[in-house]
């Protein structure tokens with residue numbers, strides 16, 4: 625099979641979910657990678673969206689922020705008419721535990737928002753739509769098994785079910801209307817600006833505060849971890865050269881159990897095991913995610929560059945240096961939310 629990987633050069637890019645963790649890191653990355661491109665950042669500023677994540681871009685002429693919802697047809701159409709050639713859709717409701725408490729927002733944004741975009745792109749078929757999806761759509765893999773892009777779709781929690789819905793809508797619009805759609809499915813990310821409800825930032829910041837870290841179940845659930853900059857580089861590569869209608873898995877291949885990850889964080893922060901608290905497992909908790917990403921590596925020539933041990937140390941250091949970013953989040957809405965939902969599960 626001969627594959628044309630000649631590069632597209634995006635000029636006017638719309639990044640959604642840009643004030644969240646991956647979206648904000650991606651915008652910073654793309655401004656450097658595409659020096660001639662202008663970027664519009666769109667975000668609804670839900671609890672997870674934070675303009676502090678884009679603050680240093682206030683004076684960058686090639687960047688502007690728009691406060692808006694991807695489910696709003698008028699907002700989407702108006703923005704797409706401003707010469708946009710590439711949409712990278714990172715907007716989503718993203719926390720599995722929250723999706724277990726109520727999934728309306730998840731379905732609305734993760735499925736409905738994708739459809740709103742594709743309806744609008746039907747009228748503007750020159751636009752490339754890059755859907756940022758997740759390895760969770762494949763559900764859990766048995767030991768020794770890796771999911772490639774043809775693996776069965778068996779999402780097993782409301783978050784991943786809605787992400788799968790979004791992928792299927794996007795692929796259906798490609799198939800039915802020949803729209804230029806590409807999908808990425810990445811493993812777990814870590815890095816700066818990750819909201820401290822997710823395991824790594826929650827555990828790092830709890831350890832700084834000498835609070836226990838709540839390890840779900842037996843702690844032997846396994847995830848693969850990639851630095852957010854490596855994910856951004858892969859997304860850019862797919863936007864430039866990915867084949868329309870295709871799915872690309874993205875991973876560092878660095879898998880470990882949550883217990884192993886916790887041990888690393890304890891070692892880096894100089895804390896001991898007395899700060900681990902085993903708590904009731906997440907309902908339906910997927911045991912193991914492991915994906916095969918040979919397709920993006922061989923077709924598009926991407927591979928990760930951040931060494932895990934170095935990347936995680938730098939991430940811990942980032943949280944040391946940016947208390948002013950995470951302390952208000954933890955002492956305000958975050959703590960209130962956890963206390964309401966989980967009662968006494970995490971000792972404060």
Ligand code: NAD
Nearest residue numbers: 641643644645646668669670672673693694715716812813
């Ligand atoms: P996040 O929760 O930090 O950020 C999501 C952002 O989307 C927030 O800023 C939020 O305000 C915004 N948003 C939510 N609903 C919106 C709407 N209707 N309109 C506009 N903006 C809206 O999440 P994240 O970890 O940065 O994840 C970003 C994307 O990457 C998601 O699609 C997620 O499924 C995917 N992903 C995440 C990971 C991971 O490990 N974090 C791994 C693979 C894929």
Ligand code: DAU
Nearest residue numbers: 718719720758759760811812821822823838839840845882
């Ligand atoms: O795999 C990609 C996915 O990774 C993304 O699609 C999701 O948006 C993102 O949230 C993430 O999902 P996870 O559920 O894997 O991430 P989380 O950080 O919530 O949990 C990581 C692991 O740690 C998981 O096995 C559950 C466990 N965990 C998590 C929390 C928050 C704990 O043991 N204790 C905790 O307090």
